[in-house]
Amino acid sequence: MSDHQFRSLAASRWRIAISLTAVMIAIYFGFILLIAYNKPLMGRLLTRGLSVGVLLGAMVIVLSWVLTWIYVRWANTHYDAGMDAVRRADGRR
Amino acid sequence: MTWMLQAAQQAPAVQTKIGEPNATAVIFFFAFISITLGITYWAARRTKTTEEFYAAGRSITPGQNGFALAGDYMSAASFLGIAGLVSTTGFDGLIYSTGWLVGWPVVLFLIAEPLRNIGKYTFADVVAARMRQTPVRLAAAIGTLATVIFYLIAQMVGAGGLIRLMFGLSYETAIMLVGAAMLAYVLFGGMIATTWVQIVKAGLLLGGAALLAIMVLAKFGMNPLALFAAAADRYGAGVLAPGKLVAAPLDAVSLGMALMFGTAGLPHILMRFYTVPDARAARTSVFYATGLIGFFYLMTFVLGFGAMVLVGPDAITSVDRGGNMAAPLLAEVLGGTPFLGFIAAVAFATILAVVAGLTLSGAAALSHDLWVNVIRHGEASNREQLRVARGATVALGVIAVLLGILFKGQNVAYMVSLAFAIAASGNFPALVLSIFWRRCTTQGIVASMVIGTGATLLLIYLSPTIQVDILKHPGAWFPLKNPALVTIPLSFAVGVLVSLVTRDDVAAERFAAAERRMHVGGA
Numbered sequence: 351m352s353d354h355q356f357r358s359l360a361a362s363r364w365r366i367a368i369s370l371t372a373v374m375i376a377i378y379f380g381f382i383l384l385i386a387y388n389k390p391l392m393g394r395l396l397t398r399g400l401s402v403g404v405l406l407g408a409m410v411i412v413l414s415w416v417l418t419w420i421y422v423r424w425a426n427t428h429y430d431a432g433m434d435a436v437r438r439a440d441g442r443r
Numbered sequence: 444m445t446w447m448l449q450a451a452q453q454a455p456a457v458q459t460k461i462g463e464p465n466a467t468a469v470i471f472f473f474a475f476i477s478i479t480l481g482i483t484y485w486a487a488r489r490t491k492t493t494e495e496f497y498a499a500g501r502s503i504t505p506g507q508n509g510f511a512l513a514g515d516y517m518s519a520a521s522f523l524g525i526a527g528l529v530s531t532t533g534f535d536g537l538i539y540s541t542g543w544l545v546g547w548p549v550v551l552f553l554i555a556e557p558l559r560n561i562g563k564y565t566f567a568d569v570v571a572a573r574m575r576q577t578p579v580r581l582a583a584a585i586g587t588l589a590t591v592i593f594y595l596i597a598q599m600v601g602a603g604g605l606i607r608l609m610f611g612l613s614y615e616t617a618i619m620l621v622g623a624a625m626l627a628y629v630l631f632g633g634m635i636a637t638t639w640v641q642i643v644k645a646g647l648l649l650g651g652a653a654l655l656a657i658m659v660l661a662k663f664g665m666n667p668l669a670l671f672a673a674a675a676d677r678y679g680a681g682v683l684a685p686g687k688l689v690a691a692p693l694d695a696v697s698l699g700m701a702l703m704f705g706t707a708g709l710p711h712i713l714m715r716f717y718t719v720p721d722a723r724a725a726r727t728s729v730f731y732a733t734g735l736i737g738f739f740y741l742m743t744f745v746l747g748f749g750a751m752v753l754v755g756p757d758a759i760t761s762v763d764r765g766g767n768m769a770a771p772l773l774a775e776v777l778g779g780t781p782f783l784g785f786i787a788a789v790a791f792a793t794i795l796a797v798v799a800g801l802t803l804s805g806a807a808a809l810s811h812d813l814w815v816n817v818i819r820h821g822e823a824s825n826r827e828q829l830r831v832a833r834g835a836t837v838a839l840g841v842i843a844v845l846l847g848i849l850f851k852g853q854n855v856a857y858m859v860s861l862a863f864a865i866a867a868s869g870n871f872p873a874l875v876l877s878i879f880w881r882r883c884t885t886q887g888i889v890a891s892m893v894i895g896t897g898a899t900l901l902l903i904y905l906s907p908t909i910q911v912d913i914l915k916h917p918g919a920w921f922p923l924k925n926p927a928l929v930t931i932p933l934s935f936a937v938g939v940l941v942s943l944v945t946r947d948d949v950a951a952e953r954f955a956a957a958e959r960r961m962h963v964g965g966a
Contacts, residue, residue: 364879378541399668399683414737422730437963437964
């Protein structure tokens, strides 16, 4: 039981870690590639004082933090509780 | 730093007290030194074992470690350099603000928790966990020392130049002052003192930058968009759009890869995860650090454009051609000489703290990885380990001061990007392969680290930065300024290929136990 639970928890931990890493890579390199290949779009003004580029730059920073928040929230609730159960089962053996 | 010398010889176009001895700066500077030496005295009495010297007795809380990680990471280059870039180029400088943050989520998702659960003091502990100790530790020590030394040179050269500009001290005096204070922290107070120096410094830097940002925004009705609009009105809408910096897309992608994956291979950052009690605390501390560093880089938007509007790009470059004095000049315009003195002291504290963290991680590689695990095969008394660690600290401190003086006049930017490129290509792939891949072998890991580090050093030498800008050759053999685009995939490919053609039954056998330990923690 403990081993089955451990396997599935370890698998979901890596699934989430790799998906979130892929999202981070997509966000950041998407931003860099837009700067490299679509300068007019990045320079377009949305309102006085705010260009698409400045907004997206700030969003890259905010989204990085949101992604860490998503992971920490998942790990603190699901992963830790599950691994605590594994540790208890290990202790009983 | 030739541009600094030239800048100092020009008559400044603005009225500034920069470069003159400044009473407030000296007072704040001595206050910082007294407080941190007081902390060191307190920490020295709590530093009796290797666990205390390298890992602060694993007693640091997640919140404290969040601040300390931020303190280790936010160097003077980011505070002064990015504010300067934004103030002179506008949007192009913001590309750096974002790049320096995106490595942190990668650290959290892939590295922080496995590192805390598998290792003891250094990242080599993790890479070597399943492998034959001697070759892996040797290769990891090369990667660590190469990263640490290039990072140290950049900080020392930057420190000498900046302190000379701000306090009027001679370059050599400034470097020796940094070396002496840093040695006192690390030698006597170990990781406990180093951690608290980082926390004090991070608080000062974040507080100083926030105060400066609020004073800027107060002039624009607390509305950042009004500030950006004022910059666009005066210097054209181009300041809010990409300019010349990203002329070559591949260069931008390569630098981005070095920043994103280099953070997860920086030895002084990785070492911090051993100072907290468990993996959950390591995880939470990255969350805090990402928030603090992200907040800081968002403030650089305001500081940079604030300096552009309130000081002006011409005035900034007339004091220092690299633009590094934008934030201090902004402080002087907004709060007079006393505020300039405060910001100057904060910049100094920033450099000192980063240098201390780097030296400690280099000393750990020399003493824990090389001496204890390679030469003594893991059998060394606590007393001997501490003696070797302190000897290594002194040696690294002396090397840092000497290299700082030797490299006087060099451009520091390429050395920081070199440190990130080595960390990303020499250290990061080996960490990922050893954590995730059962089939990887001792030979594969060693090849990945040695070729990753070696290829990075070689390609940097062949890059336009060295060949054209420094050696004044007409062209370069390698087109990219930063080699990470080539060396990160190369290092992974070498690790995988060499592992596939070799066998390491012991490493494969130990995978299950290491995997379990990585998730549920030590015994």
